[in-house]
Amino acid sequence: MSYYLNPLDVTALPSWKALEEHRLAMQHFNMREAFQADPERFNELSVSCCGLFLDYSKNLITNETRALLVNLAREAGVEQAAHAMFNGEPVNASERRPALHTALRRPLGDSLMVDGHNLMREVHGSLAQMTDIVGRIHNHLWRGYNDKPITDVVNIGIGGSFLGPQLVSEALLPFTQQSGVRCHYLANIDGSEFREVTANLNAETTLFIVSSKSFGTLETLKNAQAARTWYLARGGSEEKLYRHFIAVTSNKQAAIDFGIREKNVFPMWDWVGGRYSLWSAIGLPIALAIGMHNFKDLLSGAYSMDQHFLHEPYERNMPVLLAMLGIWYHNFWGAQSYAFLPYDHYLRNFVKHLQQMDMESNGKSVRQDGSPVSCSTGPVIWGGVGCNGQHAYHQLLHQGTPLIPADFIVPVVSHNPVADHHEWLYANCLSQSQALMLGKTRSEAEAELRAKGLAEAEIARLAPHKVIPGNRPSNTLVMESISPGRLGALIALYEHKVFVQGVIWGINSFDQWGVELGKELGKGVYNRLTSYESSAAEDASTQGLIDYFRGRHRG
Numbered sequence: 001m002s003y004y005l006n007p008l009d010v011t012a013l014p015s016w017k018a019l020e021e022h023r024l025a026m027q028h029f030n031m032r033e034a035f036q037a038d039p040e041r042f043n044e045l046s047v048s049c050c051g052l053f054l055d056y057s058k059n060l061i062t063n064e065t066r067a068l069l070v071n072l073a074r075e076a077g078v079e080q081a082a083h084a085m086f087n088g089e090p091v092n093a094s095e096r097r098p099a100l101h102t103a104l105r106r107p108l109g110d111s112l113m114v115d116g117h118n119l120m121r122e123v124h125g126s127l128a129q130m131t132d133i134v135g136r137i138h139n140h141l142w143r144g145y146n147d148k149p150i151t152d153v154v155n156i157g158i159g160g161s162f163l164g165p166q167l168v169s170e171a172l173l174p175f176t177q178q179s180g181v182r183c184h185y186l187a188n189i190d191g192s193e194f195r196e197v198t199a200n201l202n203a204e205t206t207l208f209i210v211s212s213k214s215f216g217t218l219e220t221l222k223n224a225q226a227a228r229t230w231y232l233a234r235g236g237s238e239e240k241l242y243r244h245f246i247a248v249t250s251n252k253q254a255a256i257d258f259g260i261r262e263k264n265v266f267p268m269w270d271w272v273g274g275r276y277s278l279w280s281a282i283g284l285p286i287a288l289a290i291g292m293h294n295f296k297d298l299l300s301g302a303y304s305m306d307q308h309f310l311h312e313p314y315e316r317n318m319p320v321l322l323a324m325l326g327i328w329y330h331n332f333w334g335a336q337s338y339a340f341l342p343y344d345h346y347l348r349n350f351v352k353h354l355q356q357m358d359m360e361s362n363g364k365s366v367r368q369d370g371s372p373v374s375c376s377t378g379p380v381i382w383g384g385v386g387c388n389g390q391h392a393y394h395q396l397l398h399q400g401t402p403l404i405p406a407d408f409i410v411p412v413v414s415h416n417p418v419a420d421h422h423e424w425l426y427a428n429c430l431s432q433s434q435a436l437m438l439g440k441t442r443s444e445a446e447a448e449l450r451a452k453g454l455a456e457a458e459i460a461r462l463a464p465h466k467v468i469p470g471n472r473p474s475n476t477l478v479m480e481s482i483s484p485g486r487l488g489a490l491i492a493l494y495e496h497k498v499f500v501q502g503v504i505w506g507i508n509s510f511d512q513w514g515v516e517l518g519k520e521l522g523k524g525v526y527n528r529l530t531s532y533e534s535s536a537a538e539d540a541s542t543q544g545l546i547d548y549f550r551g552r553h554r555g
């Protein structure tokens with residue numbers, strides 16, 4: 001029986017029990033000592049693939065831990081699950097759909113038959129459509145209502161129709177010089193955001209991409225309507241609207257009803273989840289920013305990670321190792337959150353994409369068959385760019401009470417060398433993981449204070465504050481420089497990490513029913529705010545806050 005129809009209770013597996021026992025044996029494991037005892041530790045516990053190098057030696061693990069974790073992945077059926085996903089089985093069981101974002105990066109000539117239909121034709125047809133529009137815009141053949149070339153593209157979309165494209169177009173900014181097109185993102189239903197995004201734009205040279213898988217998302221539709229009003233108020237006409245509005249959606253008719261020409265509607269498919277969609281035409285703003293050639297390199301990088309994930313033995317399989325380390329800390333050490341710390345300005349928004357990818361996917365408490373999960377799932381993902389974080393929340397990582405595993409990401413080469421900035425940036429990244437691992441013992445703290453000539457009473461007063469527990473785990477991912485291919489591999493790495501964890505927990509990583517409740521209740525609250533509905537809200541708190549708003553707007 002398929003894993004998604006009959007998920008296992010992972011906690012009942014012998015490999016889970018073995019890990020519980022091993023966890024007890026590891027209670028006093030000390031990383032400092034492990035490094036001293038084994039000069040091969042770094043070589044043993046590191047792996048490279050697809051232009052990425054992962055050092056996972058600064059973890060609370062031994063070779064035995066790795067073997068036990070890999071065993072759990074095997075026993076839980078990760079390999080079968082991965083094949084089911086890649087082959088287009090309905091792994092999104094609640095919605096009875098496949099999850100085929102991996103098909104979006106398969107090369108031309110591949111075929112993938114799902115329900116008697118070769119999906120690769122549609123995928124490469126869409127890429128050809130993208131190539132055509134990107135070429136026309138870059139070559140100034142696509143012009144605005146006054147025949148001026150397009151200089152600015154505004155992507156109107158939210159969630160997966162925003163975060164992935166924003167991350168990639170920002171991360172690959174050094175590859176945008178030749179395109180001559182600036183990309184902007186309009187996501188929230190917030191007049192201030194609308195104003196800030198449109199403030200310096202010229203309607204004559206601006207193209208809006210209404211990016212919505214469903215074409216039914218409130219924030220996106222409201223922003224699309226506001227953009228249309230903005231365009232019409234600045235000399236645009238309804239007749240020339242087609243030159244300024246295109247769409248990416250699986251709801252073609254709704255886009256046409258909005259006024260977008262059929263041939264300017266790019267496809268999305270129900271077999272691609274929003275948070276996994278940047279590889280499809282949802283990635284159009286990326287392609288417009290960096291060119292199709294670079295966009296295809298991004299896809300190739302992701303494809304090579306897909307192949308690595310499918311074929312590499314789990315002892316050397318980067319996504320599986322990352323996923324299982326996450327399981328180790330979350331389920332066996334009680335780590336409730338996990339920090340993602342890129343040391344690169346261009347990756348500053350990666351954590352937002354990762355938050356959606358991970359928390360919308362694995363923030364679930366029932367298994368695929370509707371039965372409650374038997375262990376904790378879905379850690380909180382947070383983080384931000386270093387060194388900035390070092391002067392803010394890293395304090396908690398070093399001396400706080402919770403155990404927070406961290407991933408450090410850093411390129412070896414900067415796109416923008418300034419003096420010795422990059423050497424310092426890289427050094428800071430490494431010294432943070434080192435500090436987390438080594439910490440500072442009481443005797444080291446005392447010796448340090450003594451060397452400064454402090455009196456014994458003062459040393460006794462200060463020493464406890466200077467002790468850093470250390471032994472805190474982290475991974476470090478290094479790459480040469482950020483390139484489209486390496487970025488594609490990096491994003492796919494985390495997609496597969498999230499997938500593997502979902503399989504271990506037996507949950508459906510591809511639906512998001514929890515999000516729907518807020519959307520439903522939002523309509524009722526809106527109607528009460530705007531007095532379309534006279535009945536009171538279900539609870540006094542919400543009603544009180546509605547009254548507060550109405551009181552202010554009456555006056």
Ligand code: F6P
Nearest residue numbers: 158159160161212213214217274
């Ligand atoms: O936030 C819920 C969600 O459904 C996400 O999964 C999705 O990425 C986002 O809304 C946007 O949806 P759409 O692309 O249909 O506008």
